[in-house]
Amino acid sequence: MKHIFAVTLLIVSVFLASVALAESDKRNVLYLNSYQNGYKWSDEILEGVRSYFSESGMNIDMHIEYMDTKRFKGQEFMEILHSYYVFKYQKYKFSAIVVSDNNALNFMLRYRDTFFPGVPVIFCGINDFRPQVIAGLDNYCGVLENPDIKDNLDLALKINPEVRKVVVVGDQSVTSKAIREQIRQAEPLFKGILNFEYWNDMSLVDLLARSRTMGKKEILLFTPFYKGAHGELLSSEEVLSIISQNSPVMIFSVWEFLLGHGIVGGKLLSGTDQGRKAAEMVLHVLKTGKIPEQRVIKATNEYYMFDYNVLERFKISSSLLPEDSVIINEPDYFYKLDKQVFWTIIVSILGLSLILVMLVISILQRRKVEKRIKAQLSFQEILMDTIPLLICWKDKSQRYLGANHSFTDFFGLGSPWALVGLTDAEVDVHRRFAEQAAVWEKKVLQTGKPRMGINWSLIREGEEPVWLEINKVPLYNEKGEVVGTLSTAEDVTRKVNLEKQLLQSQKMEAIGTLAGGIAHDFNNILTSIMNSVELALSDIEEGTLTWKDLDRAIKAAQRGSRVVKQILTFSRPSQEGFKPTDIGEVVKETVDFIKASLPRNIRVSAHVPEGAPLVMADPTQIHQVIMNLCTNSFHALKGRGGRIDVALTTVEVEEEQAQFMRVAPGDYLRLEISDDGPGISVEILDKIFDPFFTTKGKAEGTGLGLAVVHGLIKGHGGGISVNSVPHVKTCFEIFLPVKEQLGDVVRKKYGALPLGQENVLFVEDDEDQLETTPRILESLGYDVTALASPEQAFNLIVDEPGRFDLMITDYDMPQTNGLELARMVQEVAPQMPILVVSGRRNVLSYVADAEYDVKSVRKVLMKPYNKTIIADAIREVLSSTGNIDG
Numbered sequence: 088m089k090h091i092f093a094v095t096l097l098i099v100s101v102f103l104a105s106v107a108l109a110e111s112d113k114r115n116v117l118y119l120n121s122y123q124n125g126y127k128w129s130d131e132i133l134e135g136v137r138s139y140f141s142e143s144g145m146n147i148d149m150h151i152e153y154m155d156t157k158r159f160k161g162q163e164f165m166e167i168l169h170s171y172y173v174f175k176y177q178k179y180k181f182s183a184i185v186v187s188d189n190n191a192l193n194f195m196l197r198y199r200d201t202f203f204p205g206v207p208v209i210f211c212g213i214n215d216f217r218p219q220v221i222a223g224l225d226n227y228c229g230v231l232e233n234p235d236i237k238d239n240l241d242l243a244l245k246i247n248p249e250v251r252k253v254v255v256v257g258d259q260s261v262t263s264k265a266i267r268e269q270i271r272q273a274e275p276l277f278k279g280i281l282n283f284e285y286w287n288d289m290s291l292v293d294l295l296a297r298s299r300t301m302g303k304k305e306i307l308l309f310t311p312f313y314k315g316a317h318g319e320l321l322s323s324e325e326v327l328s329i330i331s332q333n334s335p336v337m338i339f340s341v342w343e344f345l346l347g348h349g350i351v352g353g354k355l356l357s358g359t360d361q362g363r364k365a366a367e368m369v370l371h372v373l374k375t376g377k378i379p380e381q382r383v384i385k386a387t388n389e390y391y392m393f394d395y396n397v398l399e400r401f402k403i404s405s406s407l408l409p410e411d412s413v414i415i416n417e418p419d420y421f422y423k424l425d426k427q428v429f430w431t432i433i434v435s436i437l438g439l440s441l442i443l444v445m446l447v448i449s450i451l452q453r454r455k456v457e458k459r460i461k462a463q464l465s466f467q468e469i470l471m472d473t474i475p476l477l478i479c480w481k482d483k484s485q486r487y488l489g490a491n492h493s494f495t496d497f498f499g500l501g502s503p504w505a506l507v508g509l510t511d512a513e514v515d516v517h518r519r520f521a522e523q524a525a526v527w528e529k530k531v532l533q534t535g536k537p538r539m540g541i542n543w544s545l546i547r548e549g550e551e552p553v554w555l556e557i558n559k560v561p562l563y564n565e566k567g568e569v570v571g572t573l574s575t576a577e578d579v580t581r582k583v584n585l586e587k588q589l590l591q592s593q594k595m596e597a598i599g600t601l602a603g604g605i606a607h608d609f610n611n612i613l614t615s616i617m618n619s620v621e622l623a624l625s626d627i628e629e630g631t632l633t634w635k636d637l638d639r640a641i642k643a644a645q646r647g648s649r650v651v652k653q654i655l656t657f658s659r660p661s662q663e664g665f666k667p668t669d670i671g672e673v674v675k676e677t678v679d680f681i682k683a684s685l686p687r688n689i690r691v692s693a694h695v696p697e698g699a700p701l702v703m704a705d706p707t708q709i710h711q712v713i714m715n716l717c718t719n720s721f722h723a724l725k726g727r728g729g730r731i732d733v734a735l736t737t738v739e740v741e742e743e744q745a746q747f748m749r750v751a752p753g754d755y756l757r758l759e760i761s762d763d764g765p766g767i768s769v770e771i772l773d774k775i776f777d778p779f780f781t782t783k784g785k786a787e788g789t790g791l792g793l794a795v796v797h798g799l800i801k802g803h804g805g806g807i808s809v810n811s812v813p814h815v816k817t818c819f820e821i822f823l824p825v826k827e828q829l830g831d832v833v834r835k836k837y838g839a840l841p842l843g844q845e846n847v848l849f850v851e852d853d854e855d856q857l858e859t860t861p862r863i864l865e866s867l868g869y870d871v872t873a874l875a876s877p878e879q880a881f882n883l884i885v886d887e888p889g890r891f892d893l894m895i896t897d898y899d900m901p902q903t904n905g906l907e908l909a910r911m912v913q914e915v916a917p918q919m920p921i922l923v924v925s926g927r928r929n930v931l932s933y934v935a936d937a938e939y940d941v942k943s944v945r946k947v948l949m950k951p952y953n954k955t956i957i958a959d960a961i962r963e964v965l966s967s968t969g970n971i972d973g
Contacts, residue, residue: 113146114182114373117203119195121188121212121262123155127324127344128311128358132187132212135362136369143370150179156190157260165194173202181206183369186229188212189261196220207372211365212358214265216383228372228382230364232356234266234341235389236273239308239353240281243339246351246407249304252282256330257310259288266310291326298334307338309350324348337401343392347415351403352393477555477576479506480562485528486510488571497578520545524557528572531559535569542579544769551812552769554583585747587772609647610926610950615855616644617953618863625866644951668704670756670823671695671735677713678733685721688728695735700825702756708799715796716760716819723764723817734759740806740822748806748822755805755822766813775809840955841962842868845892849873850880850908851924852900863954864895869961877903881911888916893965898925898947906941913943922964926950 118136122129133151140147154168184199184206186192192210199208210229221227244250255270257263267285274283286294298307307330311323321329323345331338331349343355364384371379391412398405398414405414471478471491479490487506495503498516506514511521520543527538537560545553555576562571620641627634678693685691713733720731738757745752767775776797800807804824811817847869851857854875861873872891874880877900884891894912898905909921921943945964948957 113148115148115150115179116140116369117176117179117181117184118149118151119184119186119191120151120153121186121190122153122157124153126157126322128342129187129212131344131358132362132365135359135364136185136366137362138359139363139366139370143366145370145373147373150176150181154191154194165197168194169198169201172198176202183372184208185365185369186210188232189214189265192220192229193261196224207378209365209368209372211361214262215268218383221382226378228368228378229384230361230368231383231385232361233385234269234356235354236270236341237276239339239341240273240277242353242409243306243337243351244280246403247303247306247337247401250281250306252284252305253308254298254301254305255283255285255308255310256289256294257285257287260311263287263310270308291321291329294330295333298330298336301334301336303336305336307334307336309338309340309345331397337397343390346392346394349397350394351397351401352412353391354389355392356389475577477578478574480571480573481528482571483532483569484510485525485572487514494576517545517547524559524574527557527559528574531561531572532569535561537561542583543576546769551810552580553578554580608926611853611856613644613647613951614926615853615859617641617951618856618859620644621954622859622862622866641953645953665703665705667701668706668709669699669701670704670709670758671697671699673706673709674713674733674735674758677710677717681714681717681731685731686728689721689724689731690729691717691731691733693733696737699735699737699756700754702803702823702825704803704823705799708803712796712799712821713758713760715793719793720760720762720764720817723766724762727764729763731760731762734761737825738822745806748808750804750806750822751824754825756825758821758823759818760821761816761818763814764817766811766815766817767809772809772811776807840867840958842958843961843965844868844870845965846870846890847872847961848880848884848891848894850877850894850896850900850905851875852897856897860957863957864961867954867958867961877905877908881908881915884912884919885915891916891919893920893922893961895922895924895961898923898927906944909941909944913941917943919943920945920964920967922946922948922960924948924950924952 118133120129120133124130137149140149152172156164181203184195184203186195186208187210189212192208192213195203195208195210199206205226207226207228208224210227212232213229214232216231216233240253243253255267257267267287270283274281286297289297301307309327309330327338327340327345327348327350338350339353340350341353341356343357346352346355368379371377391409393408393412393414395414395417397403405412408414471489472493474491475493477491477494477497479494480488482488487509490500490503490506492503495501495506500506500514500516511525523543527541531538537558539558539560541557541559543555543557545555547553556579557574557576559572559574561569562573564570620637624634624637624641627637674693674695678691682691717731717733723729724731736757736759738755740748740750740752740755742752776793797807800821800823806822808820808822809818810820847864849857849861849864849871851860851873852875857873857875861871864871872883874883877896880894880896884894894909896905896908900908903911905923905925909923912919912921921941923944923946925947926949945967946960948960952960
């Protein structure tokens with residue numbers, strides 16, 4: 088028994104070793120095909136490569152990719168293919184890459200070094216090749232597709248000496264353009280003999296119309312052409328057959344795969360030979376590790392081949408053809424056989440025919456039944472069930488003739504066969520959807536015209552809305568009569584949601600930009616008002632009616648300042664109060680406060696885990712967010728009661744969700760606030776974050792609540808999303824990043840109204856502030872020089888560099904902004920501190936930007952400011968040690 092076990096173990100070891108050896112000898116080769124599977128030319132090239140590899144005896148694993156560039160074009164499509172190949176083959180190591188035709192070569196030249204650096208590239212099927220495209224690329228070699236244009240045109244003249252004009256048919260593909268260039272290079276060889284005309288990218292309708300009027304002195308030279316009568320894509324063989332059937336002139340081409348579809352013939356290129364020669368070069372690279380010495384070759388054979396049917400149609404004698412020409416579709420002259428052999432064959436065929444007739448009669452009925460069943464199963468189960476669209480088809484009475492599983496699964500209807508013969512009224516299809524579908528189908532049946540791209544929002548009870556894109560087309564019988572309709576529907580909910588999210592983000596960014604600009608102007612106005620009123624107050628006895636009126640005016644200006652700050656909250660929120668914050672504690676405190684103020688029929692619960700990570704946040708702003716959202720839930724539940732749930736969890740936001748919310752992927756704290764109220768209707772879901780949009784009465788809200796929430800969360804670098812299923816769950820999800828680590832902001836405080844005696848340069852283009860602010864500063868004891876021009880201010884400092892102890896400059900000025908002026912001043916007076924004032928909150932980030940490099944700016948003071956604020960700011964700057972504050 089032990090011996091048997093040892094022998095078995097030895098056999099298994101030898102087998103595993105041989106498998107491992109075979110795996111180690113395997114070579115991975117990527118085959119990149121420019122066109123689609125089924126395009127005969129490139130399929131022949133691939134067959135040539137495969138056959139040569141098979142004969143070589145090497146263990147080669149081919150990875151075949153079809154780029155499909157005949158039907159899909161453009162840089163965006165190429166970028167998508169590039170991303171797809173990078174993802175798919177990121178863990179593969181290829182020994183060589185074979186590219187077929189020009190598009191694949193151009194793609195590899197553009198992208199190879201980004202994901203296949205250093206891998207040898209062998210190309211084939213390349214037209215109009217220029218050596219400079221691979222200049223400096225030592226790992227490129229290949230086979231050219233250079234048809235003999237001259238020889239084929241000489242042959243055409245020999246067959247039809249009356250020819251005076253050659254019409255070249257093609258499209259705007261890379262390959263067709265390259266072939267046209269080769270034809271143009273041959274034109275001078277026929278100067279005075281042939282004229283050339285090019286029909287580029289015509290529709291099939293126009294091409295047929297023009298070709299029907301051609302005369303005997305003209306021929307067509309066909310290059311690959313794919314556009315159909317109505318812009319649809321047809322194969323080259325289909326287009327060629329249609330033209331041949333409708334044109335009275337001879338058609339020539341240079342590819343073997345087009346023979347038999349309407350061309351006369353000629354000296355034709357073989358795709359199989361192209362593939363075999365390319366494979367030979369690949370094997371040379373794999374065996375030697377080097378590119379062949381002759382890097383670019385034209386080593387494929389060209390054969391004289393002709394179509395017997397076309398020769399007969401144009402009465403072309405075989406004596407005009409070159410020797411050793413191959414003729415396809417030529418009839419078999421079996422009657423030239425020996426008579427005895429001939430009659431023996433005939434008798435045998437007759438005997439076999441009698442037997443076959445008897446067999447056919449016995450199984451005819453069975454075959455008919457099997458054919459119908461197979462046709463139905465093939466169409467319905469193989470085709471329809473592999474398409475992810477919702478598909479159904481009906482007769483003129485709108486009774487179901489069939490449907491696919493996607494349709495029945497979506498509506499929960501069971502097996503597709505159960506629908507056959509029934510109407511929508513007899514099955515459980517969504518009522519509103521069925522009624523509207525009946526209207527569309529009736530119009531299609533009446534007009535015979537399809538209805539395409541219909542967008543429909545389907546709302547099912549207890550589920551989120553679904554957006555469908557619906558197409559309905561007529562079904563015809565063999566007489567061309569409309570006998571029913573075919574309907575398809577695609578679930579485009581995710582696409583619609585992404586479009587709405589993008590539109591909402593763009594809208595909020597535009598509103599934020601507008602609000603920032605308006606706030607800047609208002610801050611300038613309010614600064615002038617506050618400073619002017621303060622100056623007036625200093626000239627009037629306290630307690631008088633005029634003093635009280637001015638006091639009310641300055642308080643009104645301060646309220647205006649707070650309104651401007653609230654507007655800026657949803658445009659560019661400040662990070663002034665940010666610090667490491669335990670969001671769980673903020674949630675608990677806020678929920679406890681809310682519970683005490685809500686009626687008993689509304690239950691509030693908080694789910695906060697222990698040990699939640701700290702985030703950089705403003706606790707007051709987070710408190711405001713929770714209060715605003717819970718208040719909205721209270722208004723939704725008021726009267727009927729319900730439940731409000733607040734939950735905090737740590738989650739990882741993946742790339743797709745991050746793109747949806749326009750945040751960076753990573754770890755986030757998710758704050759979820761939900762209720763079981765009536766929810767938010769689909770019609771307004773994308774408007775709820777708009778400023779001043781509200782569904783409440785005039786006395787219940789201003790419409791700024793959710794806009795402020797949106798701005799605060801964006802200011803924290805987070806995201807927000809909302810989902811609503813009526814009377815089940817309406818949920819706001821807030822995501823706060825946990826990776827950012829920022830230092831605490833330390834503020835210096837001063838006593839009431841500090842005074843000074845320093846010499847101050849004040850630069851401001853606003854005339855009102857130029858009048859009021861210097862007087863405010865002088866009342867504080869400073870010696871002030873006020874200028875409206877940054878250029879004058881700079882020249883004054885250059886002339887007297889030691890005169891001023893401080894420069895105060897506005898940021899927004901027409902000639903030069905405040906930071907540019909500060910940078911210029913810093914070069915001539917680096918020791919002089921600078922205070923920048925602005926009505927824009929983003930100026931502080933500009934100060935820290937290396938582009939400006941303004942270390943002399945000690946502080947950014949936000950407008951509007953009053954006498955006390957600017958007095959504190961000046962003393963803070965004059966006593967600072969170089970840190971920038973805001």
